[in-house]
Amino acid sequence: MSVPERVGVIGGGRMGAGIAHAFVLAGAEVVVVERDADAAAAASARLRESVRRSVERGTTDRGFDALAASLTTETDAAALAGCALVIEAVPEDRELKVHALRRAERVVHGDAALATNTSSISIDDLASDLTRPDRFLGLHFFNPVPSSQLVEVVTGTGTAPALVDDARAWVEALGKTAIVVRDSPGFASSRLGVALGLEAIRMLEEGVASAADIDAAMELGYRHPVGPLRTTDLVGLDVRLGIAEELHRTLGERFAPPELLRRLVADGHLGRKTGRGFYEWSEK
Known part of the structure; x- marks a missing residue:
């Protein structure tokens, strides 16, 4: 399995930009949603510079222009509507994460997958505020994302087994190794x-x-x-x-x-x- 054709990332800071970078290099079109125009502009600059460095290092055989064309930054969550996977990567605050996930859930298709990059907040706790907990799980990436080899796939009690299988395949398509961890404090x-x-x-x-x-x-x-x-x-x-x-x-x-x-x-x-x-x- 390849990565989804279109991926959304909520939050374009260091982690969000790294996640977006990884999916773009793997062939996805990625839209990053930020809180306002200034943050979106900063995220765009961060991403373009990161992609440029990958091209210069020879870690991709695609050119900068082609990669950059697969990246967009927006401030409206409606831009996530066509995404098969949306990953929340906002700061480690429960209310911020719930707000971001609920915004995404309102606009994506019912079959779309939602994921959180949390490193410590309970997946079940976050899922309790969502209407489709079966399409939700944790994808815990590590900094710096492009060079890190590990992704924790964190399963909640309501996560569909098929989604876990898809998540493992997506991680493999990124060239990384997935470990599957049951939702528990701090995961593994x-x-x-x-x-x-x-x-x-x-x-x-x-x-x-x-x-x-x-x-x-x-x-x-x-x-x-x-x-x-x-x-x-x-x-x-x-x-x-x-x-x-x-x-x-x-x-x-x-x-x-x-x-x-x-x-x-x-x-x-x-x-x-x-x-x-x-x-x-x-x-x-």
């Missing part, structure tokens, strides 16, 4: 990744070792490609804090966010996207 990847990341932050807070040495312990000792603190910088400290708070609420004290994490987020040090987190970052 966030639960494991956050547990390691929070412990690394506690170690840094306690002065056990430097950030670089804590990361080196996992990179060299356990063959992790990137250490937990650098990973947190790449994901975004605010994103990791939000997931930790949700896991703390649902799974208990072992996921309580360290004070150091809260302090850095409060000070606006969110990782690579702000230039500073546990490391100093430069765009150069």
Whole structure:
């Protein structure tokens, strides 16, 4: 199976743009819906630059003009009407996600699939506000999407088995590997990744070792490609804090966010996207 002919993405930030990029390279026409004209223009510029880099690196045999012609950005959810798959990729806030999903559900065909890119919010919880929970599931992509090899396919209790099969095939068509996870707090990847990341932050807070040495312990000792603190910088400290708070609420004290994490987020040090987190970052 190939990817759907037309795919919608709600939210054109780093994750949404990455998801759109992946589907365009796989041959889909993609429409990205943003909240207003300024956000849509920023998403368009982000996507075009990302696609241009793929062409320059030779990761696609299609030209830039052909790829760019398959990408549109809109502000009206009505643009999603012809999409066979719509993926919500707005910030990790339940109300924002429900609003985006309900807008999409009102305009797409009844057979269209809806997916959320949430990394921690319950699929069943989100599905409770939809009229077709059988056509809804989680597609949890990882940052940076174009080069990441994993997608979590997260199933709710109402998700149709045939939709799960389709989702696995779509992920394979993107050149990625799907794992199927039952809806549970943090799914598989966030639960494991956050547990390691929070412990690394506690170690840094306690002065056990430097950030670089804590990361080196996992990179060299356990063959992790990137250490937990650098990973947190790449994901975004605010994103990791939000997931930790949700896991703390649902799974208990072992996921309580360290004070150091809260302090850095409060000070606006969110990782690579702000230039500073546990490391100093430069765009150069």
